[in-house]
Amino acid sequence: MSNALADLLARRPWLLADGGMGSGLFERGLESGYAPELWNVEHPDRIADVHRSFALAGADILLTNSFGGTRHRLKLHQADGRVAELNEAAAQVARAAAASVRADIIIAGSMGPTGEILEPLGPLSIDEAAAAFAEQAQALVRGGVDALWIETLSSVEELEAAIQGAKTTGAPIVTTFSFDTNGRTMMGITPAQLAELHRRTHIYACGSNCGTGAAELVASVASLCAASDADAILVAKANCGIPRYVDGAIRFDGTPELMADYARLALDAGARIIGGCCGTTGAHLRAMRAALETHVRGARPTAATIESLLGPITAGARAQLDPEGARLAAIALAEAGGGPTARAASPRARRARQ
Numbered sequence: 001m002s003n004a005l006a007d008l009l010a011r012r013p014w015l016l017a018d019g020g021m022g023s024g025l026f027e028r029g030l031e032s033g034y035a036p037e038l039w040n041v042e043h044p045d046r047i048a049d050v051h052r053s054f055a056l057a058g059a060d061i062l063l064t065n066s067f068g069g070t071r072h073r074l075k076l077h078q079a080d081g082r083v084a085e086l087n088e089a090a091a092q093v094a095r096a097a098a099a100s101v102r103a104d105i106i107i108a109g110s111m112g113p114t115g116e117i118l119e120p121l122g123p124l125s126i127d128e129a130a131a132a133f134a135e136q137a138q139a140l141v142r143g144g145v146d147a148l149w150i151e152t153l154s155s156v157e158e159l160e161a162a163i164q165g166a167k168t169t170g171a172p173i174v175t176t177f178s179f180d181t182n183g184r185t186m187m188g189i190t191p192a193q194l195a196e197l198h199r200r201t202h203i204y205a206c207g208s209n210c211g212t213g214a215a216e217l218v219a220s221v222a223s224l225c226a227a228s229d230a231d232a233i234l235v236a237k238a239n240c241g242i243p244r245y246v247d248g249a250i251r252f253d254g255t256p257e258l259m260a261d262y263a264r265l266a267l268d269a270g271a272r273i274i275g276g277c278c279g280t281t282g283a284h285l286r287a288m289r290a291a292l293e294t295h296v297r298g299a300r301p302t303a304a305t306i307e308s309l310l311g312p313i314t315a316g317a318r319a320q321l322d323p324e325g326a327r328l329a330a331i332a333l334a335e336a337g338g339g340p341t342a343r344a345a346s347p348r349a350r351r352a353r354q
C-alpha cells in the first residue's frame with residue numbers, strides 16, 4: 001500500500017493533525033456512555049460536521065471516529081458483531097467530509113485500546129487481541145483510510161498486538177501512547193521505551209497523545225525525540241489543557257493561545273505531526289496552524305522553557321528530560337540527610353543530535 005502520509009510529509013516540514021473527536025461529539029449531543037462509533041451510521045452528518053470543522057481549520061490529517069471500534073469495546077454496547085460495518089462507515093464519513101473541503105487531506109483510521117488487560121496480567125491473549133485489531137484495521141482500510149493510527153495505548157503487549165493486527169493490511173502505521181502517569185504510561189512505559197519499540201517494529205511514526213495537559217505532553221515528546229533516531233517521524237497530540245471535572249463532566253480549559261504555544265514547542269521538541277486531543281476544537285487548530293506557519297524550528301525545549309509557557313510538569317517527566325539534573329538533585333538531597341539516593345536517576349547515554 002502506498003504511503004500518502006509520507007508523500008505529504010516529504011513536501012512539508014510538519015503536518016497538522018486534527019482535534020478531539022469525542023469532545024466534538026459531546027458538543028453535538030452525544031450522551032456519556034453511548035458508543036460514538038454507532039453515530040457513524042446513526043448520525044453521519046454530525047461526525048462529518050466535526051471532521052469538516054477540523055479540515056476547515058487547516059488540519060492535514062483527520063482521524064476516523066473509530067477509537068472504540070474493536071469488538072471488545074463494541075461488546076459493551078451489544079455491537080461486537082458490527083465491527084466491519086461501523087469501521088467502514090467511519091472511514092467513508094471521514095473521507096467524504098475531507099473531500100468536501102480539500103483534496104490532499106490524509107484519513108487515518110483511529111484504533112484505541114480494547115479496554116481489556118492482556119496476558120500475563122489479564123485474561124486477553126496477545127493472539128486474540130491481534131485478531132480483534134486486525135478485524136478493525138481491515139474494515140478501516142476497506143473503508144478507504146490512508147493509514148492506521150493506534151492511539152492512547154499504555155502497554156507494550158497491547159501495542160504489539162495492535163501493530164500485528166494493523167500490519168495484516170499493509171497500511172502505514174502510526175502509534176501513540178498516553179504518558180499520563182508521572183512521565184510514563186499507566187503501565188509504566190517511558191518515551192525512551194517507545195523509541196525502542198518504534199525502531200524494532202518498523203512502524204511509520206510514533207508519539208504521544210492525550211494524557212494530562214500540553215506541558216506534560218511536550219515533555220514526553222522531547223524525551224522521545226532524545227531517544228529516537230534522527231529521521232524518526234514523531235507525533236504530538238495534546239489535550240487542550242488540563243482536564244477538570246465541572247458539574248459532573250470533564251472539561252478542558254486550554255485557550256487557542258496556549259495551544260499555539262504548545263504547537264511551537266511540540267515542533268521544537270521534535271514532532272513533525274502535531275495536533276490536539278480531547279477538548280481541541282477548530283478554533284484551537286486554527287491558532288496552532290497560524291503558529292506553525294510562522295515558526296522556525298528551534299532547539300529542543302528544556303523543562304524550564306516548557307513550564308514557563310505551558311505550566312508545570314511532573315518530577316518523573318522532568319527527570320527524563322534532564323537525567324543529570326535529577327541525579328545532582330538526588331545527591332544534594334541525600335547529602336542534606338536522608339532522602340532517596342543518587343542511584344534513583346542514573347544518567348542515560350545521550351545521543352548526539354543536531
Ligand SMILES: [Zn+2]
Nearest residue numbers: 210239277278
Ligand atoms: Zn485525549
